[in-house]
Amino acid sequence: MASKSKSKKRTPRIARALAVGPGPISIQLQVNGQTLSTTAAPWLTLLQVLRENLGLTGAKQVCDHATCGACTVLANGKRVYSCSMLAIDSQNLQITTIESLATNGQLNPLQKAFMNADASQCGYCTSGFVMSATAFLAETPHPTLDELKKGMCGNLCRCGTYAGIAEALLTLSQANAPAAARGRRRG
Ligand code: FES
Ligand code: FES
Numbered sequence: 001m002a003s004k005s006k007s008k009k010r011t012p013r014i015a016r017a018l019a020v021g022p023g024p025i026s027i028q029l030q031v032n033g034q035t036l037s038t039t040a041a042p043w044l045t046l047l048q049v050l051r052e053n054l055g056l057t058g059a060k061q062v063c064d065h066a067t068c069g070a071c072t073v074l075a076n077g078k079r080v081y082s083c084s085m086l087a088i089d090s091q092n093l094q095i096t097t098i099e100s101l102a103t104n105g106q107l108n109p110l111q112k113a114f115m116n117a118d119a120s121q122c123g124y125c126t127s128g129f130v131m132s133a134t135a136f137l138a139e140t141p142h143p144t145l146d147e148l149k150k151g152m153c154g155n156l157c158r159c160g161t162y163a164g165i166a167e168a169l170l171t172l173s174q175a176n177a178p179a180a181a182r183g184r185r186r187g
Contacts, residue, residue: 013086017043020088027087031056032100046090047071047082050097058098058127069155072128073097079135079154098127101134110134113172119164125157133169142173 010018021042027049028037038053047064050056050073059082062070066084073082074096082090101108107115110133120126129152136143136151143151148169157165 013089014043017041017086017088025088027053028091029054029087029095030091030093031095032097033094040087042086042088044087045083046073046080046085046087046095049087050082050095056097056099059131060124060127062124067156068125068128069132070125070128072131072155074131074135077135077138079132081154096131096134098131101130109172109175110137110168113168114165117164117168117171119161119168121157121159121161125155129155129157129165133165137169137173142177143169145170 023041024039025042026037027040027042028035029046029049030036031050031054036054038049040049040053044052047059047061050059051061059073060070061083062068064071064083066081069081071081071083072079074080075085075090075093077094077096101111110130114120114126114130119129132152132155136148140147140151145166148166152165152169
């Protein structure tokens with residue numbers, strides 16, 4: 001059991017939430033190029049506000065403990081676990097969610113690559129993988145298989161579609177590679 005003094009200890013995030021709360025406050029987020037406003041309790045996570053206040057349900061709440069990656073969105077182009085940051089701390093960041101990837105109902109090339117490689121079973125982890133892969137391929141456009149495994153290790157698939165996910169990313173990166181570089185990437 002936690003000691004009395006330990007149980008009273010507040011993390012900086014809780015302290016920030018209490019300082020502006022405890023009741024609901026106005027929160028403004030920059031999401032997919034739009035400014036979205038809502039009213040929410042200051043201790044809600046970015047994931048909760050995206051899903052429950054803004055209706056953006058693509059990011060999934062699975063572990064809720066910064067472990068599985070199902071809630072991955074981009075913040076200023078970098079991958080973040082949206083279950084593990086407060087919405088109030090996300091207000092000055094450019095948030096990108098999976099809802100922004102398709103255009104006029106057309107999947108983007110990465111989404112198509114996932115579909116073509118059959119890289120989805122349950123679907124809960126898929127949007128997190130796609131968002132993580134979006135940032136990963138921006139950083140490493142032509143990865144080897146080893147680079148891909150390391151670069152995507154923050155996302156878990158409990159039913160084992162890793163081979164399909166790797167196939168999707170490698171196929172896409174090879175298709176985008178200069179002709180001379182094709183065929184020597186699958187190290
Ligand atoms: S739900 Fe956020 S990392 Fe699993
Ligand atoms: S496809 Fe979602 S956990 Fe495997």
